[in-house]
Amino acid sequence: MSQGRATQQQAILWFDEAACSDVHQAGGKGASLAAMTARGLPVPPGFVIPAFVLEQAVDRERLLALVLEQRHAEAQALVRQAEPPREAIVAAYERLAPDHGRVAVRSSACAEDSEAASYAGQQETYLNVSGPDEVCRRVVDCWASFFSERALFYRARKGSLHDLRMAVVVQKMLQPEKAGVLFTVDPVNRRRDRLIIEAVFGLGEQIVSGEVTPDHYVVDRAGNVKREQIVAQRVLTEEEIRRLTGLGLQLMEMFGQPQDIEWAIEGGQLYLLQSRPITTL
Structure with missing residues (x-):
């Protein structure tokens, strides 16, 4: 995938941007955080890599074929070869955590947390992620987790295997008492x-x-x-x-x-x- 192609469609959505409240772009988790931010509720700041980025980063038809056959290992291997829009992610991370502070990197499926089914726990979350290289790596890991054996098994029964949309949330990490x-x-x-x-x-x-x-x-x-x-x-x-x-x-x-x-x-x-x-x- 070219860096420019993702950038033209806005490869980063901040929680305080109106587009981030769209579940089709930001996934269930990202859209919820954006909605809470818009209401002035106390949400740690962050951004979303929208769902279209994953689809553009891979051979979509090949991935869909593997998913429909539930060949999870090959699907994950294909996704792990994907190149995220590194320049956009690094710039956003350095704005969010200028001292290369810790962030949480969370999967945010577009079908997630609908009224019909909760996808909680089906994809990965990574805590205390630090540094631009690690952030980019964990974004790809989140993408890959959407195609794990467990996730495909669940989606085959609760959702749709044709849905390849997966956004990723990057949020400032708290150190709570x-x-x-x-x-x-x-x-x-x-x-x-x-x-x-x-x-x-x-x-x-x-x-x-x-x-x-x-x-x-x-x-x-x-x-x-x-x-x-x-x-x-x-x-x-x-x-x-x-x-x-x-x-x-x-x-x-x-x-x-x-x-x-x-x-x-x-x-x-x-x-x-x-x-x-x-x-x-």
């Missing part, structure tokens, strides 16, 4: 008058990976704790729980349906890292 997830309803007990908050000290990815057992808080819509399970030292204060509850309800109203939210607290400031619809109710 506390982090976790927030569900704006109780998805297990199917109670819409309760919110569920899980919290740990440090990075929230510890919850996803199962490394750490989080504190578990069941709260009402006013932010009052109705039930809690504290593992060791209590992670969240009452005020932090109220702030999280308020932001969660704001996001549920904004997106028009219950949300699964990733959040973090750094230097006392609450940040929103992701918000996607809960599809299991």
Whole structure:
């Protein structure tokens, strides 16, 4: 793929650009972050390499043939040969992190987080990525993860194997004191008058990976704790729980349906890292 071709179609979309809120360009994750940024919500800054870049970087017809035959290893090998628009990515990264600071590089599928299916966990996320070479490498790794055996198996049943669109989010990395997830309803007990908050000290990815057992808080819509399970030292204060509850309800109203939210607290400031619809109710 020529560098110029991607650049003409804008190979980088910043969260605060209107085009970034288009799920067809920025994927589910990128579009959600752009929508939250547009509302003035506390989202760490970042940019998206839009979905068309992947399709232009590979032999699309060859890739589609491999995908339809579910030859995942060959599909991934083909994608790993792709050249990302390095000049545009490096310039954006150096603007986002001028001291070559750490960023998170996250996959953002265009079919992701639709009402019909959640693609969460099907593609890769890379944390604490530093330096332009590593950022470019992880962009290609995210692309390749869209064609893993697990991802193709899932898409064959929930989505469409013809969909080759994959955007990539590059976001400033926080070093939070506390982090976790927030569900704006109780998805297990199917109670819409309760919110569920899980919290740990440090990075929230510890919850996803199962490394750490989080504190578990069941709260009402006013932010009052109705039930809690504290593992060791209590992670969240009452005020932090109220702030999280308020932001969660704001996001549920904004997106028009219950949300699964990733959040973090750094230097006392609450940040929103992701918000996607809960599809299991």
